[in-house]
Amino acid sequence: MADTDTEALVPVTVLTGYLGAGKTTLLNRILTEQHGRKYAVVINEFGELGVDNDLVVDTDEEVFEMNNGCICCTVRGDLIRIVGGLMKRRGRFDGIIIETTGLANPAPVAQTFFVDEGVRAKARLDAIVTVVDAKHLPQRLEDSHEAADQIAFAVVIVLNKTDLVTPEELADVEGKIRAINRFAVIHRTERAALPIEQVLNQGAFDLNRVLQIAPDFLTDDEHEHNEDVTSVSFEVEQPIDPEKFNAWIGALLQEQGPDLLRTKGILSYAGDDRRFAFQAVHMIADGDFIGPWKAGEPRVSRIVFIGRNLNRPRLRRGFEGCVVD
Amino acid sequence: MSETVAQFLLGTRGTQRDLDAFVVATRFDRAGATVSFALGDGSVHLVALADKANWRKLDVHDGAALALAPDATQTGFISAGDDGKLRRIGEHDTVTGIADFRSKWVEHAASHPGDKGKGLIACSVGKFIHVFDQAGEKLKELPHPSAVTGLTFDAKGKRVAASHYNGATLWFVAAKTDSPRKLEWKGSHTAIAIHPDGDAVVTAMQENALHGWRLSDGQHMRMSGYPAKTQALSFTRNGKWLATSGADAMVLWPFFGGGPMGKAPIELAGGDGIICTQVAAHPQQEMVAGGFTDGLVVLAEVNTSRILPVAPPEHGTISALAWSHDGTHLAFGTEQGFAAIIDLSKR
Numbered sequence: 001m002a003d004t005d006t007e008a009l010v011p012v013t014v015l016t017g018y019l020g021a022g023k024t025t026l027l028n029r030i031l032t033e034q035h036g037r038k039y040a041v042v043i044n045e046f047g048e049l050g051v052d053n054d055l056v057v058d059t060d061e062e063v064f065e066m067n068n069g070c071i072c073c074t075v076r077g078d079l080i081r082i083v084g085g086l087m088k089r090r091g092r093f094d095g096i097i098i099e100t101t102g103l104a105n106p107a108p109v110a111q112t113f114f115v116d117e118g119v120r121a122k123a124r125l126d127a128i129v130t131v132v133d134a135k136h137l138p139q140r141l142e143d144s145h146e147a148a149d150q151i152a153f154a155v156v157i158v159l160n161k162t163d164l165v166t167p168e169e170l171a172d173v174e175g176k177i178r179a180i181n182r183f184a185v186i187h188r189t190e191r192a193a194l195p196i197e198q199v200l201n202q203g204a205f206d207l208n209r210v211l212q213i214a215p216d217f218l219t220d221d222e223h224e225h226n227e228d229v230t231s232v233s234f235e236v237e238q239p240i241d242p243e244k245f246n247a248w249i250g251a252l253l254q255e256q257g258p259d260l261l262r263t264k265g266i267l268s269y270a271g272d273d274r275r276f277a278f279q280a281v282h283m284i285a286d287g288d289f290i291g292p293w294k295a296g297e298p299r300v301s302r303i304v305f306i307g308r309n310l311n312r313p314r315l316r317r318g319f320e321g322c323v324v325d
Numbered sequence: 326m327s328e329t330v331a332q333f334l335l336g337t338r339g340t341q342r343d344l345d346a347f348v349v350a351t352r353f354d355r356a357g358a359t360v361s362f363a364l365g366d367g368s369v370h371l372v373a374l375a376d377k378a379n380w381r382k383l384d385v386h387d388g389a390a391l392a393l394a395p396d397a398t399q400t401g402f403i404s405a406g407d408d409g410k411l412r413r414i415g416e417h418d419t420v421t422g423i424a425d426f427r428s429k430w431v432e433h434a435a436s437h438p439g440d441k442g443k444g445l446i447a448c449s450v451g452k453f454i455h456v457f458d459q460a461g462e463k464l465k466e467l468p469h470p471s472a473v474t475g476l477t478f479d480a481k482g483k484r485v486a487a488s489h490y491n492g493a494t495l496w497f498v499a500a501k502t503d504s505p506r507k508l509e510w511k512g513s514h515t516a517i518a519i520h521p522d523g524d525a526v527v528t529a530m531q532e533n534a535l536h537g538w539r540l541s542d543g544q545h546m547r548m549s550g551y552p553a554k555t556q557a558l559s560f561t562r563n564g565k566w567l568a569t570s571g572a573d574a575m576v577l578w579p580f581f582g583g584g585p586m587g588k589a590p591i592e593l594a595g596g597d598g599i600i601c602t603q604v605a606a607h608p609q610q611e612m613v614a615g616g617f618t619d620g621l622v623v624l625a626e627v628n629t630s631r632i633l634p635v636a637p638p639e640h641g642t643i644s645a646l647a648w649s650h651d652g653t654h655l656a657f658g659t660e661q662g663f664a665a666i667i668d669l670s671k672r
Binding site: 055056057062066080085087088089116 | 349407430451472
């Protein structure tokens with residue numbers, strides 16, 4: 001995948017979040033503030049844009065299972081057709097923005113961009129942006145697992161409606177978000193107002209940027225949050241044996257696929273000066289060499305998991321077991 | 326002009342243009358007098374075969390054209406677009422509306438000449454097939470469990486069929502009460518073709534394979550081994566072969582002698598790793614035209630495997646390919662907007 005000329009691929013931004021969180025407000029901002037740029041917007045039938053946009057595609061979200069017997073291997077069939085159709089208009093828009101319905105699971109949307117050859121040839125997933133209502137998120141996390149999924153898959157989280165909560169409530173909500181996904185960048189906003197460059201053109205699924213960390217990344221768990229979805233990360237300093245890693249990660253994704261929402265890593269293979277970058281959405285994995293370690297840079301291999309039922313000691317042992325003998 | 330161009334039929338018998346937008350489809354009218362090219366900029370270009378130097382451009386859709394069909398009548402075309410419009414291109418290049426689906430894409434269009442003025446027009450919008458009479462009056466709306474991905478009439482125009490998620494559905498057009506024949510197979514089906522004898526239906530699937538059903542007993546057929554998705558399915562005139570794209574050759578499945586079940590396909594014009602994107606079977610002879618991702622277009626004779634080069638791999642991925650109904654002309658277009666008409670009539 002790193003061979004593809006990513007500059008030529010149309011970037012796709014996925015906007016997710018519960019109804020009322022401010023997704024449409026953010027979408028309208030993107031469309032009005034991006035002077036001189038044209039976006040194709042894909043919205044579900046019940047969505048409404050507040051502004052005129054030339055290129056709005058009305059869709060019926062159709063999730064279908066891939067024929068490999070795996071229940072978490074799903075794609076958005078309608079997006080495959082829509083991206084194909086939009087590409088016939090090639091050159092007439094700068095990006096595609098897909099707004100998902102409130103209860104949507106982002107996994108099928110993301111997997112679509114990994115799995116369909118026709119889509120991969122023309123478009124690339126740029127980022128998943130989740131808009132969250134600061135006041136209601138705690139309740140949403142209690143009520144449903146989709147809210148946690150949407151945070152888990154996010155690259156950028158727009159923590160909106162901060163004017164409706166106290167500073168303590170805000171810190172608590174942020175803590176809950178961090179407990180689920182330590183790697184997303186969080187922006188605190190009112191009325192979904194934030195510079196659009198913080199939402200578009202993130203390159204977050206580019207293997208070259210796979211472990212780009214939020215500036216306020218916390219290395220240890222400081223807060224006690226009993227979230228259903230958590231993030232864990234591990235590092236090793238010794239070189240990794242690629243065969244051991246492939247065997248371990250393959251078996252792990254196979255076994256725990258539905259629980260592993262996102263996996264990302266950068267590895268130092270024994271005897272190789274190149275970094276190997278890896279990412280997965282459930283079982284759909286993608287990896288490639290991304291360029292050499294810098295001279296003098298410590299060759300630390302890291303892996304991150306965001307998911308459910310993560311057995312931290314077992315995952316750590318598994319990763320450490322990939323080290324060269 | 327390079328030397329190689331003269332060896333290709335494009336050089337000796339072709340007329341070409343750069344139309345600057347993705348060629349979504351190309352079709353000839355039923356009389357074989359005019360060819361059209363529908364583009365991703367919403368325009369449709371028309372060329373009279375008797376006056377190939379003159380290419381006329383019509384602005385038909387406010388967006389991209391998504392599908393093209395010959396009209397049910399002898400002249401004219403039906404065009405469908407992502408602007409929600411189903412339009413008719415008629416006499417003297419007039420463009421009129423048949424239907425307006427507002428914000429929904431009209432993704433497929435088909436027509437059948439019928440008997441004595443009882444022609445039919447059909448289009449798909451989301452989960453529905455809409456059927457109109459030749460005049461453009463709405464006859465019926467046929468619902469499917471999920472979005473329609475392919476649309477076709479059978480050879481006699483008695484039935485219309487759609488592919489969709491988990492299978493395909495067949496309808497009798499003239500039925501007073503619509504009761505569909507459901508053909509089921511799990512997975513995403515992305516294109517459909519009906520055998521000329523009307524006794525089998527074939528679909529292309531998301532996972533790079535074809536599926537089929539024998540209508541007499543519902544027996545399933547599986548045709549697999551493709552490295553890529555099959556976008557084009559074309560039966561030869563008598564239904565003896567099904568030509569398909571999606572491999573690095575034109576793959577033809579035998580629909581005779583009990584096939585395709587248990588029979589191997591033949592592969593024509595392949596072997597250099599370039600994927601075939603379009604195929605079109607000649608309307609009379611056992612010959613198939615094929616277009617590839619590198620822009621190569623060839624004709625292949627089924628019985629001898631003889632290959633005739635039509636266009637060199639220079640103008641972009643072949644995205645549209647069609648024969649005139651009398652088999653004298655071949656038209657094709659590419660993703661880069663190159664369009665050409667090859668005149669194969671006897672000199």
